[in-house]
Amino acid sequence: MSRGIDVDFRKLVNSNPGNCSLREYQYIGELIDSLSPGNVLVFGLGNDSPYWMDINSGGQTLFLEDSAHWVQKVKSENPGISVEEIEYTTKRRQWRRIIDQPNKLQLVLPETVLDTFWDVIFIDAPRGNKGRYPGRMQSIFSASNLDYKHIIAHDCNRKVERVYFQKFIGQPTHVVDKLFHKVG
Secondary structure, rough: OOOOOOHHHHHHHHHHOOOOOOHHHHHHHHHHHHHHOOOOEEEEEEEEHHHHHOOOOOOEEEEEOHHHHHHHHHHHHOOOEEEOOOOOOOOOHHHHHHHHHHHHOOOOOOOOHHHEEEEEEEEEEOOOOHHHHHHHHHHHHHHHHEEEEEEEEEOOOHHHHHHHHHHOOOOOOOEOOOOEEOOO
């Protein structure tokens, strides 16, 4: 049952330039709040991680992250955060070549991730903005194979995210700025 969020997303937007817009943060926050306490899975750690934990107070909020730097930084500032370290094995520049190769797209995920029904899955990692970095192909593909009620991907203004979302998750139910949201 929704408790009504009391979060200053403007502060988050100002401290996180280039990430989510105010509308995007509010949309995600309201969705998580409407299902809280629930099971929330987030691909990626960032300055917004404590917000998702707070909004889903009493529920399970789990973050999947590949950057040891971000794991250390966020854990030192938020000791109670639940994080599983994962490893991406593809690069963004490979996206066309591997789109029909599920064996290259499936991430190795912990059993707890595979066995949980997720109220919300939010894909905001890995970075995915340059060819030499991991793209979000594995995140999107792997998330699409989990049990979920809502799935959201950020940066769907970029071709790779848009193409992979539409192929593996489908047409978005809602679009808010750069967010694609599909109700499962």
